[in-house]
């Protein structure tokens with residue numbers, strides 16, 4: 001299998017794709033795109049593993065999103081561990097902190113984030129981290145796990161946060177928001193971020209890039225994200241895919 005590039009974060013198992021999932025996959029596969037599918041709760045992690053088993057260009061991550069942290073149990077942690085032993089599972093995610101929606105209490109979000117980071121460390125797997133309005137706590141907790149591999153997915157944070165994450169050895173993954181009209185600060189971070197430390201993603205079905213903003217997103221549109229990054233870097237889209245593919249292989253060992 002020859003891959004041109006990767007969508008490093010795409011919820012292809014989401015019900016938004018129930019009607020045409022195989023067509024969406026085929027459109028990306030025809031363009032030689034690999035897809036990393038992270039879970040956000042136990043059921044979606046299970047579906048991610050099954051998708052990876054049945055599709056040659058799909059790899060799974062398993063994990064509990066901060067929104068669902070209040071439902072996470074010790075049994076779930078054991079189930080994640082079992083899945084993580086599977087060859088198709090390349091990481092733990094998505095995990096992290098979300099102080100914007102606060103669907104789970106902060107204390108519980110932090111505990112579940114730490115539990116899953118411990119699992120990733122035990123299993124020597126990378127993590128895909130979600131962080132919204134929680135930069136200080138995300139950084140403080142990640143710092144408790146020196147040497148952890150991983151990526152801050154859909155990075156839309158501050159330049160200071162980006163620098164701190166790079167110092168920890170983590171990667172920054174950029175999604176559709178880099179194309180949004182008012183995202184000048186984010187595009188400045190894209191222009192500055194080292195090519196050997198960035199990834200591209202769609203976060204489908206969310207966050208379609210311009211000109212599809214507001215519509216259901218799909219993995220094929222990672223090409224649009226790569227085009228925006230290429231414009232910021234004064235390089236070709238192919239170069240962005242070549243570099244981010246090397247980065248994905250280094251972090252997730254796909």
Ligand SMILES: [Zn+2]
Pocket residue numbers: 009011038094203
């Ligand atoms: Zn996501």
